[in-house]
Amino acid sequence: MLKFIRYACLVLIVAIGGVWAHAWFTRAPGQDVGEAFAQRLASIFGQSMPVPNVGGGVQLPSGVSLGGPFSLTRQDGQAVTERDYAGKWMLLYFGYTYCPDVCPTELGRIADVLDAMGPAGEQVTPMMITIDPDRDTQAVMADYVSRFHPRMQGLTGTSEQVAEAARRFRVFYQKVQPREMNEYLMDHSSFIYLVGPDGRVRTLYRPETSVDDMARSVAMQMRSNASR
Structure with missing residues (x-):
C-alpha cells in the first residue's frame, strides 16, 4: 500500500511538472507562466478553475453571480x-453625472485602462449606468x-428600470441632502465591473x-475565455 501511495505521488508530481513545462513553452507572448499553467489545468479539469486574481481585482466567491437581464435606454x-451586449466584454460603472469626485475619477480610469490595453481594448465596451435617472436624461x-471616451455608453431609464439593473449587480445607492447644498447627492457603492460575453460579472475592481x-x-x- 505504501509503495502504491509513493508511486501515485510520483506520477502526480511528474504530471504537474509536465503541465508546467507545457505551459512554459506554449504560453502567449507576454503571458505569465502561472496564468498559462492555470489555464492548462482548467482545460484538463473541464474549465472548472477560476482565472487567478491579479492586482486588486475581487474574484466572486463560488456560487455568487452578478449581472443579468436589464432594460434601459442608451444616450442616443x-x-x-443585456441581449444587445451578448458576446461582448464590458467595463461597467454605476454612477451619476452630478457626482463631484469618485465617478469622474473612475470613468477616467476606465478610459485609461482601454488605452493601456492597446488594440485589445477595442474589444471592451466602456459603460456607465446612472443611479440618478431623475436628473440624468439621455x-x-x-x-x-x-468627455471620457468616444466609445463610452451611458444608460438611463425609469427609476424602476435603474433599480432593477442595480439590484442585478448588487449596487447600493440612496439620495442624501447635505445641509449646505441645494442639490442632493447620491451615496453609492463604487466598483468597476468586468462583465463577460455571457453577461455575468467576472471581476470587480476597487x-x-x-x-x-x-x-x-x-x-x-x-x-482565458478565448482559450476555452
Missing part, C-alpha cells in the same frame, strides 16, 4: 437590454460620457486598483 435614445448622459493592474487583469480574463 436607443432602448437596449441628453445629459450623452454630453457627460463623451477604486484603489491601478490602471496597469486592471489592464493586465482584463487582458488575462479575455485570454
Whole structure:
C-alpha cells in the first residue's frame, strides 16, 4: 500500500511538472507562466478553475453571480437590454453625472485602462449606468460620457428600470441632502465591473486598483475565455 501511495505521488508530481513545462513553452507572448499553467489545468479539469486574481481585482466567491437581464435606454435614445451586449466584454460603472469626485475619477480610469490595453481594448465596451435617472436624461448622459471616451455608453431609464439593473449587480445607492447644498447627492457603492460575453460579472475592481493592474487583469480574463 505504501509503495502504491509513493508511486501515485510520483506520477502526480511528474504530471504537474509536465503541465508546467507545457505551459512554459506554449504560453502567449507576454503571458505569465502561472496564468498559462492555470489555464492548462482548467482545460484538463473541464474549465472548472477560476482565472487567478491579479492586482486588486475581487474574484466572486463560488456560487455568487452578478449581472443579468436589464432594460434601459442608451444616450442616443436607443432602448437596449443585456441581449444587445451578448458576446461582448464590458467595463461597467454605476454612477451619476452630478457626482463631484469618485465617478469622474473612475470613468477616467476606465478610459485609461482601454488605452493601456492597446488594440485589445477595442474589444471592451466602456459603460456607465446612472443611479440618478431623475436628473440624468439621455441628453445629459450623452454630453457627460463623451468627455471620457468616444466609445463610452451611458444608460438611463425609469427609476424602476435603474433599480432593477442595480439590484442585478448588487449596487447600493440612496439620495442624501447635505445641509449646505441645494442639490442632493447620491451615496453609492463604487466598483468597476468586468462583465463577460455571457453577461455575468467576472471581476470587480476597487477604486484603489491601478490602471496597469486592471489592464493586465482584463487582458488575462479575455485570454482565458478565448482559450476555452
